[in-house]
Amino acid sequence: xxxxxxxxxxxxxxxxxxxxxxxxxxxxxxxxxxxxxxxxxxxxxxxxxxxxxxxxxxxxxxxxxxxxxxxxxxxxxxxxxxxxxxxxxxxxxxxxxxxxxxxxxxxxxxxxxxxxxxxxxxxxxxxxxxxxxxxxxxxxxxxxxxxxxxxxxxxxxxxxxxxxxxxxxxxxxxxxxxxxxxxxxxxxxxxxxxxxxxxxxxxxxxxxxxxxxxxxxxxxxxxxxxxxxxxxxxxxxxxxxxxxxxxxxxxxxxxxxxxxxxxxxxxxxxxxxxxxxxxxxxxxxxxxxxxxxxxxxxxxxxxxxxxxxxxxxxxxxxxxxxxxxxxxxxxxxxxxxxxxxxxxxxxxx
Ligand code: TXA
Ligand code: MG
Numbered sequence: 368x369x370x371x372x373x374x375x376x377x378x379x380x381x382x383x384x385x386x387x388x389x390x391x392x393x394x395x396x397x398x399x400x401x402x403x404x405x406x407x408x409x410x411x412x413x414x415x416x417x418x419x420x421x422x423x424x425x426x427x428x429x430x431x432x433x434x435x436x437x438x439x440x441x442x443x444x445x446x447x448x449x450x451x452x453x454x455x456x457x458x459x460x461x462x463x464x465x466x467x468x469x470x471x472x473x474x475x476x477x478x479x480x481x482x483x484x485x486x487x488x489x490x491x492x493x494x495x496x497x498x499x500x501x502x503x504x505x506x507x508x509x510x511x512x513x514x515x516x517x518x519x520x521x522x523x524x525x526x527x528x529x530x531x532x533x534x535x536x537x538x539x540x541x542x543x544x545x546x547x548x549x550x551x552x553x554x555x556x557x558x559x560x561x562x563x564x565x566x567x568x569x570x571x572x573x574x575x576x577x578x579x580x581x582x583x584x585x586x587x588x589x590x591x592x593x594x595x596x597x598x599x600x601x602x603x604x605x606x607x608x609x610x611x612x613x614x615x616x617x618x619x620x621x622x623x624x625x626x627x628x629x630x631x632x633x634x635x636x637x638x639x640x641x642x643x644x645x646x647x648x649x650x651x652x653x654x655x656x657x658x659x660x661x662x663x664x665x666x667x668x669x670x671x672x673x674x675x676x677x678x679x680x681x682x683x684x685x686x687x688x689x690x691x692x693x694x695x696x697x698x699x700x701x702x703x704x705x706x707x708x709x710x711x712x713x714x715x716x
Contacts, residue, residue, distance in 0.1 A: 490550055521673070553580070
């Protein structure tokens with residue numbers, strides 16, 4: 368299949384292009400599009416054939432449910448059995464935005480979309496292109512991140528094309544995304560609301576709206592002996608091709624440790640890379656070194672992380688060392704993704 372790649376300016380959205388993209392989804396096809404978190408791979412959430420196509424295009428196991436994206440609050444009631452008071456309050460505060468909520472599903476949502484579950488994940492993104500597309504597509508767009516299964520989520524259209532060219536009908540190129548990590552997921556179907564995936568809407572922010580918020584204990588550890596409650600979190604996601612180790616500790620010791628290790632890796636002819644930060648980047652002596660951003664503003668690091676992992680793949684880096692990040696605020700989401708990418712390999716120095 369030939370994939371049509373269309374550049375779209377979020378400031379001046381071309382409605383004719385959006386209609387064309389919406390028609391592709393209505394007809395059962397797939398369109399990749401920008402959201403504020405990462406690029407999504409969209410199909411009609413109410414059409415089981417579309418969801419099957421999404422799984423095929425991603426190479427994703429079909430027991431891993433998709434998020435249903437909506438653009439308007441009135442459309443929520445059609446896809447969920449009921450919206451609890453907590454859901455209304457969270458929507459008021461955080462939608463449109465990077466929060467996904469899990470509800471009991473209504474009958475119209477096919478099991479192909481929910482991976483056989485009786486619950487459905489719903490998100491109302493804020494990106495203007497995403498919102499326009501969802502409306503043009505009929506209101507309900509199932510969209511996982513637009514990467515092939517196991518690769519880091521794409522934060523620029525170039526990487527959507529790399530993974531999806533020839534596999535889907537259309538890619539809307541809306542430039543760089545704003546956040547760079549996937550939405551926070553909160554499950555509202557259990558007794559207490561529970562965070563299943565950390566994102567830029569933090570536990571503390573959710574706690575300002577809800578009295579009690581729990582966290583899935585598997586989010587930051589791999590030794591809990593339990594399966595993650597979000598089926599997708601059990602896979603070793605976000606995996607770069609190189610062998611990634613996180614090095615935690617005080618900056619100078621981390622730099623010294625990594626430089627020593629990297630020298631020995633490079634002696635063995637292994638191409639070596641480091642994920643550094645603005646204050647440390649100049650201190651490394653390795654072949655490929657990137658600053659992910661500024662520790663004083665971890666949202667800069669969230670935005671760059673997946674792009675760096677992809678760039679290391681492009682440059683065929685074989686051994687990767689990453690600095691460790693504070694788990695307050697968005698740092699928890701950064702570390703959750705890094706720990707998965709590293710298969711929880713952490714060295715403390
Ligand atoms: O920011 C985002 O959420 C992006 C953009 C495109 O909106 N989407 C995204 O989708 O990250 P995906 O498919 O890559 O991740 C969805 C996660 C998976 O871990 C999946 O298992 C979980 O959500 N999930 C979906 N429905 C669920 C449900 N009913 N119960 C538990 N977990 C669910
Ligand atoms: Mg994903």
